[in-house]
Amino acid sequence: MAGPTVDNYFPDSSGCHVFWIKSPEPGVTVDTRTFVPGETPPPDGTDAKAHPMRVEYVGCHVDYPGPGYPPAGTGCENGSVISEKQGCGVRVALTGPTRVGDYTGTLKFELSLLCAGAEIAPCDRVTSPPPSAEHPITAHWPVTCSIKLHTDNGYYADSHVVCDLAGQ
Secondary structure, three states: OOOOOOOOOOOEOOOEEEEOOOOOOOOEEEEEEEEEEOOOOOOOOOOOOOOOEEEEOOOEOOOOOOOOOOOEEEEOOOOOEEOOOOEEEEEEEEOOOOOOEEEEEEEEEEEEEEEOOOOOOOHHHOOOOOOOOOOOEEEEEEEEEEEEEEEOOOOOEEEEEEEEOOOO
């Protein structure tokens, strides 16, 4: 089983990132998601303020890293279901004209999957009792994503998302 941003590095100049996961149908549920803005650039001698980064949970389509990857039909809202066929979208943006430089933030997901066997992660970690078709068990795990955003002009930004698949 993979995780959001299967290659764990998902740059996209539009600020939109599609999260998807290889899993058995019906897919993995996004139980909760939270975003915490992080560092802003230091003062640069201008009057420009450093506005914090924000995320929007939106449906978007990204052709990176190539054709055949699922579109994001919905935003990554609580209760969204993601799979190999359907992703969810997060757009990284600035809250307004802002100071040139680097911004950071942390996006956290709590995911769950109904396990009808122990063949795949995280189902293979459920042991008491082990999941089976007769007695499926829901496994839960966290995914933490670090977001880095850079702007050269105070408006347009390039963003990168790297996820730690701790539960995998």
